[in-house]
Amino acid sequence: MSLSESMRRVLPYIRGMLIGSTGRPVRLVPVVDPPGVPFEIDLSEMGEITEERVLHLLSTVAEEWRDERSGSRFLLVRLREEERCFRVEGRGGGPGRGEPGSPYEGLSTKGREDVVRGRVAVVTGGAQGFGEQIVRGLCASGAYVCIADLNAEGAERLADEINAEAGEPVAWAVQVNVADEGSVEGLFARIVEEAGGLDLCVSNAGVLRAGSVLSQSSEDFRFVTEVNYVAFFLVTKHAARIMRAQHLLAPRWYTDIVQINSKSGLAGSNKNGAYAGSKFGGIGLVQSFALELVEYHIKVNAICPGNFFDGPLWSDPEKGLFVQYLRAGKVPGARTVDDVRRYYESKIPMGRGCTGPDVMRALYYIVEQEYETGQALPVAGGQVMLH
Ligand SMILES: NC(=O)c1ccc[n+]([C@@H]2O[C@H](COP(=O)([O-])OP(=O)(O)OC[C@H]3O[C@@H](n4cnc5c(N)ncnc54)[C@H](O)[C@@H]3O)[C@@H](O)[C@H]2O)c1
Numbered sequence: 001m002s003l004s005e006s007m008r009r010v011l012p013y014i015r016g017m018l019i020g021s022t023g024r025p026v027r028l029v030p031v032v033d034p035p036g037v038p039f040e041i042d043l044s045e046m047g048e049i050t051e052e053r054v055l056h057l058l059s060t061v062a063e064e065w066r067d068e069r070s071g072s073r074f075l076l077v078r079l080r081e082e083e084r085c086f087r088v089e090g091r092g093g094g095p096g097r098g099e100p101g102s103p104y105e106g107l108s109t110k111g112r113e114d115v116v117r118g119r120v121a122v123v124t125g126g127a128q129g130f131g132e133q134i135v136r137g138l139c140a141s142g143a144y145v146c147i148a149d150l151n152a153e154g155a156e157r158l159a160d161e162i163n164a165e166a167g168e169p170v171a172w173a174v175q176v177n178v179a180d181e182g183s184v185e186g187l188f189a190r191i192v193e194e195a196g197g198l199d200l201c202v203s204n205a206g207v208l209r210a211g212s213v214l215s216q217s218s219e220d221f222r223f224v225t226e227v228n229y230v231a232f233f234l235v236t237k238h239a240a241r242i243m244r245a246q247h248l249l250a251p252r253w254y255t256d257i258v259q260i261n262s263k264s265g266l267a268g269s270n271k272n273g274a275y276a277g278s279k280f281g282g283i284g285l286v287q288s289f290a291l292e293l294v295e296y297h298i299k300v301n302a303i304c305p306g307n308f309f310d311g312p313l314w315s316d317p318e319k320g321l322f323v324q325y326l327r328a329g330k331v332p333g334a335r336t337v338d339d340v341r342r343y344y345e346s347k348i349p350m351g352r353g354c355t356g357p358d359v360m361r362a363l364y365y366i367v368e369q370e371y372e373t374g375q376a377l378p379v380a381g382g383q384v385m386l387h
Contacts, residue, residue: 003030004082006049008192013051014041014077015197016246017058018088019253021066025118027144028086028196031074038074038085039065046080055248062249086196090118115368117142120195122187124178124235125205127154129311130260133356134202134363136162139170141364144195148176148187149205178205178231188238197246199253200367201239203232204260208313210272221274228278229285232259236289240298247296254297256367259286260359261302263380279304283376290374299373303362306380309341309353350381 003011011028018026041061046053075086121138125131126147138145139162149155155173162171172194176187191198207227209220236257243255264272265279283302290300307314314321322337331343345351362379366372378384 003084003193004079006079007077007082007084008189009049010043010054010077010079011192012197012242012245013054013058013249014075015195016249016253017062017065019246020250021062023252024090025120025199026196027089027118027120027194028075029089030193031085031087034074034076034085034087036074038076040076040078042078044078044080044083049079051245051248058249112364112368113141115141115364116200119143119199119367120146120191120197121200121202122146122148122191122198122239123202123204124148124176124231125150126202127151127158127173129313130305130308130356130359131202131204132158133311134204134260134359135171137356137360137363138200139166143170143200145171146187146191146194147171147173148178149173150175150177178203178235179226181234184231184234184238188242192242198239198242199255201235201243201257202260202363203235203257205231206260206262208272208275211274212271213273216274224274225278225281228275229281232282232285236285236300240289240293240296243298244293244296247298251297254299254370257289257293257298257300258363258366259300259302261286261304261376263304263306263378263384265302265304266376266378266384266386286376287374294373299366299369301366301373302376303359303366304376304378304380304384305359306348306354306378306383307344308355309344310355314341314353348381348383352381354379354381 015026015028043057046057073088075088077084077086116138121143123131123135123145126135127149135145135147135158147155147159152173152175159171159173163169174187174190177183205227207224209224211220239257247253259282261282262279264276265283269276286300286302293300309315312320317323322340325331325340326334326337331340334340334343345353358379362377366377378386
């Protein structure tokens, strides 16, 4: 059921109003024929929709909503050219900082499992690899997750599997090319249609084309730069517009943009300059966007994982890096894939590759922490250390 552009424009403000009045994340799900009388938000007299007018009208509505909210699970939104009904849905999430008002508020670990519960999240490149791990982790922790990937079939398959396990719709798939602005704009329009807004954007889609600076084609160099670097700008631009609109009516609510960067964003990578350069650049964007968006309580951080040896990039039996390096004789004396793997593991002080749960711990920390932004958090078993 697609919504008009005007409806899509006002929904994040309305979602912000609901979060602002309850302190909890919600999802606005379009419905036909709600049971009972819905709570009405009448914006039909507004004429031209401007941010100033929407904010003015909704701040009056917020008080009525607060008074009536116990009885209302349905909203009717009236615009001049359209009216739609929405079910207000949550998975019970809260800010996750212990009992409000108790002397231990924010100090105890109680409620920490609620860090992402009920939040609306998107994970780009979510169909496989680290992205898939992040999608699974977020869904298992109570978030609603949009799996945004170029590989539509893989994203659909994953969403179906997760929803069947959960017994309720907690994930949905959208095809996107993060390097194309029109496609990215379409992705965020779909997220607003599905959920009314957004709390967590994980910019994970990334590509690697290794090559010597003496011979790599400029096409390969540009391809890596477009997907790893330019796309992070595009994704942040369109995610942050929604988050900013929510913030204007939920001034205490924090939202997050997290880039899955790499240890190669912190230290150079031999014959892999396109990749390392794009990841170093990503950290410059993270710091700059963080400075600008802090005003709207949007935190922007990067996670810099070490090698995910169990993921398809390394372990795919046909085109994974272990097989490629074995065939190319890159590791002297290696006769099997396991020899190559052991060689790379031995370079890591903690003796193993990075895993999905390692990345999830960093992600939960970033979302929970309300006093840090613009950081690049290594999750690399000691292989890179910050100065
Ligand atoms: N695998 C590792 O060892 C490792 C280590 C450090 C950091 N990283 C980073 O983690 C992220 C994920 O890496 P991975 O190894 O899990 O990747 P992967 O290749 O296993 O999966 C990447 C996913 O992104 C999707 N994708 C690619 N281009 C896209 C585009 N233009 N638009 C939308 N989706 C697109 C793919 O379809 C795929 O599902 C990347 O940013 C990567 O740089 C990976």
